[in-house]
Amino acid sequence: MTTIKMGIVGAGTWGETHAFIYNDHPHAEFAAICDLNIERARALAQKFNLPESQVFSDHKEMLAKGGIDAVAIVTPDFAHTEVAIDCAKAGKHFIIEKPLTTSREEANAIMDAVKKHNVRMMVDLHSRWSPLFALPKQSIVDGEIGEPYSAYYRLNDIKWVATDLLPWAAKSSILWFLGYHSVDVLRWLFDDEVERVYSVSRAGVLQEAGVDTVDVYQTILEFRKGGIATMENGWITPNTNPNVNDMKLNITGTKGMFNIDPTHSQMLERFTETKADRPDLLVRHFIHGKPKGFAYESIRHFVDQLISGEPFLVTMEDAYNTTMVILAIMESAKTRTPVRVQY
């Protein structure tokens, strides 16, 4: 069977997540790494026994000399577009970490390049592989809760993500970082497109901490078929929250509802001499040395579908439309008016 040789652009936190999967997948190989910071690339290469000849600081050089079949684009949110277009031009399929990109013009440029050069592209909207959403989705498809009618989705991060984890938080937004997942999940569960949004935001807490970005957005989404959802995305949850995310979702249909509240799970609590926490059992962890969790499943899916030729569960249209909804939310919060989403 074919082996997909993967090159990774971006050797940060999530670049390493990709490396674990390509290293683990029986039909994939972590074959090349690129980072503007060559030392970061080298460190990841050494961890996975890649030779120095497969370490690059320029993605174009990796595309030309890396001997790869496909690429994982795992650069910061604002730095996806150029790499994506160059991958398409080089005839390489690619997976982009969410978001697709951060502007309408760049989203159009990526879509055009993918179509023109006939490559395959998936944006890693991994929430669809979480049992917390996949089970409700199946149940909705089976008609168990009738038509999805109203939803409340809160998805926040602790402050540390903006102040310490991401050096580029001020050049992005909690909407690109988490709101993108929220919009995708809601579109998927409602099986519908967002028509109109109204969002209110607040800034100040993170600015005071030296990170010039919005603290929190509260948004109402109106779907074409009539469904409504309220969505909260912030990154000012206190660092003492036992989980990086603070997440809750209620979706009420015409005949039933789901309540999802994973961050209050006390299934596993750990107390050491220096900390008390609730280790992640869903997103990303290791069992007997093997990477497990839904964040890994979506990346596996990309490789599986490249091999089988089957369509990706997340389509290009999903990523494009989600990007357009986020842009409308930002405009609404800025202008303090409801905004119709322009697709």
Ligand SMILES: NC(=O)c1ccc[n+]([C@@H]2O[C@H](COP(=O)([O-])OP(=O)(O)OC[C@H]3O[C@@H](n4cnc5c(N)ncnc54)[C@H](O)[C@@H]3O)[C@@H](O)[C@H]2O)c1
């Ligand atoms: N699926 C998810 O839920 C999820 C989770 C975390 C991060 N992400 C996404 O993954 C992406 C990366 O996030 P991260 O936390 O790993 O960031 P990071 O800052 O840890 O790593 C990014 C790396 O990209 C490198 N880089 C920047 N521009 C580059 C370029 N043009 N060429 C090569 N290297 C370049 C940087 O030097 C850095 O090492 C972001 O888009 C983020 O939103 C997705």
